[in-house]
Amino acid sequence: MAHDLLLRNVRPMGAASVDVLVKGGRIDAVAPALEAPAGVAVEDGGGALLLPGLVEAHTHLDKSLWGMGWRPNSAGPRLLDKIDNERQLKKPLDIDPARQSARQVAQSARMGTTHIRTHVDVDTDHGLWGVEGVMATRERYRDLVDIQIVAFPQSGLLRRPGTLELLDAAMAAGCEVVGGLDPCAIDRDPKGHLDAIFALSQKHGRPLDIHLHEPGEMGAFSMDLIFERTRALGMAGKVVVSHAFCLGSADRDLVDPMIEELIALDIAIMTTGPASRPAPPVRRLVEAGVRVCSGSDGIRDTWGPYGNADMLERAMFLGLRNNFRKDEEVEIGFAVCTTGGAAVMELTDYGLKVGDWADLLVVDGETVTEAVVTRPVRRLVVKRGKVTARDGRCLVEVP
Numbered sequence: 235m236a237h238d239l240l241l242r243n244v245r246p247m248g249a250a251s252v253d254v255l256v257k258g259g260r261i262d263a264v265a266p267a268l269e270a271p272a273g274v275a276v277e278d279g280g281g282a283l284l285l286p287g288l289v290e291a292h293t294h295l296d297k298s299l300w301g302m303g304w305r306p307n308s309a310g311p312r313l314l315d316k317i318d319n320e321r322q323l324k325k326p327l328d329i330d331p332a333r334q335s336a337r338q339v340a341q342s343a344r345m346g347t348t349h350i351r352t353h354v355d356v357d358t359d360h361g362l363w364g365v366e367g368v369m370a371t372r373e374r375y376r377d378l379v380d381i382q383i384v385a386f387p388q389s390g391l392l393r394r395p396g397t398l399e400l401l402d403a404a405m406a407a408g409c410e411v412v413g414g415l416d417p418c419a420i421d422r423d424p425k426g427h428l429d430a431i432f433a434l435s436q437k438h439g440r441p442l443d444i445h446l447h448e449p450g451e452m453g454a455f456s457m458d459l460i461f462e463r464t465r466a467l468g469m470a471g472k473v474v475v476s477h478a479f480c481l482g483s484a485d486r487d488l489v490d491p492m493i494e495e496l497i498a499l500d501i502a503i504m505t506t507g508p509a510s511r512p513a514p515p516v517r518r519l520v521e522a523g524v525r526v527c528s529g530s531d532g533i534r535d536t537w538g539p540y541g542n543a544d545m546l547e548r549a550m551f552l553g554l555r556n557n558f559r560k561d562e563e564v565e566i567g568f569a570v571c572t573t574g575g576a577a578v579m580e581l582t583d584y585g586l587k588v589g590d591w592a593d594l595l596v597v598d599g600e601t602v603t604e605a606v607v608t609r610p611v612r613r614l615v616v617k618r619g620k621v622t623a624r625d626g627r628c629l630v631e632v633p
């Protein structure tokens with residue numbers, strides 16, 4: 235549902251105070267002292283900052299333990315340990331994807347997120363349980379956030395026969411993006427894995443978003459195979475590599491050619507700004523013209539205990555990881571968590587201009603950088619002109 239709203243006395247990105255009129259869910263006028271049309275709800279911003287809705291471009295809505303009571307982490311150290319641990323715990327712990335995704339969506343909304351790209355597990359133990367649950371949330375809470383679903387072979391694709399067929403079914407059922415995962419380290423068949431997911435992407439006419447944790451030379455090798463296929467299949471602009479730890483290598487002879495290819499093929503990069511792994515150099519990538527987005531990744535799941543779905547905090551983590559100190563540097567991190575995510579998710583009419591969807595956030599603070607550093611309570615969150623959260627509380631009930 236599209237709504238009308240007059241937002242008085244707010245400062246877009248820290249600029250001078252204006253009023254913002256929303257009609258039919260879109261920004262209709264931005265100017266000082268606008269006339270309030272009859273019957274339109276009015277909100278007083280009190281001179282606070284107006285920001286575009288935050289973009290959570292990489293998370294896992296189906297697997298959060300949010301609201302299920304505290305569970306100490308029990309996963310082993312390797313990636314495969316975490317994968318197997320989770321798959322085995324899903325049913326015994328009753329990690330219901332519909333319920334858990336609804337809970338995380340409400341948390342995201344109260345933190346000012348208006349768009350989410352979520353990877354959702356597809357495997358031979360659980361079939362499309364995750365996809366169906368998150369699709370129900372996508373529909374039920376469509377007035378809260380827009381959700382893009384990546385059909386994600388979390389347990390591997392070729393090492394578990396039947397998964398590719400399930401991924402195909404998930405795409406046919408309405409997932410927006412084809413996922414992939416560590417073609418060397420998990421599937422141990424890089425050519426087979428990548429050929430399969432690129433073919434699926436072509437079959438359904440949908441983009442790709444590939445988890446690539448592989449470090450150093452191994453990651454660079456997988457990257458090379460991704461470049462090769464993106465070029466050969468004419469898929470420039472349709473591929474995202476998530477994590478891409480190999481871009482955090484100190485070896486410039488390894489990294490520089492990869493960045494050249496990212497630019498040439500318009501391949502986007504998602505980084506969480508991880509504290510414990512080599513991470514892609516955000517400023518270098520952004521300044522080179524690479525689309526860069528960010529996300530919380532897993533939030534309080536069987537993989538790890540952290541996360542609160544706050545993309546302002548994520549912007550701070552990006553800043554800490556990349557040694558951003560100057561305001562213009564911190565603003566790069568903020569841009570990654572807003573316009574960067576919008577570019578990667580191919581959102582249209584996103585922003586604070588007249589004509590854009592009124593997906594907005596009002597917080598205290600003088601500047602964008604101050605908001606990133608202080609992460610203030612979200613005074614007002616607006617989705618297509620409708621107030622969805624107020625003073626840090628989501629106005630929509632979830633299970």
Ligand SMILES: [Zn+2]
Pocket residue numbers: 292293294353445531532
């Ligand atoms: Zn992930």
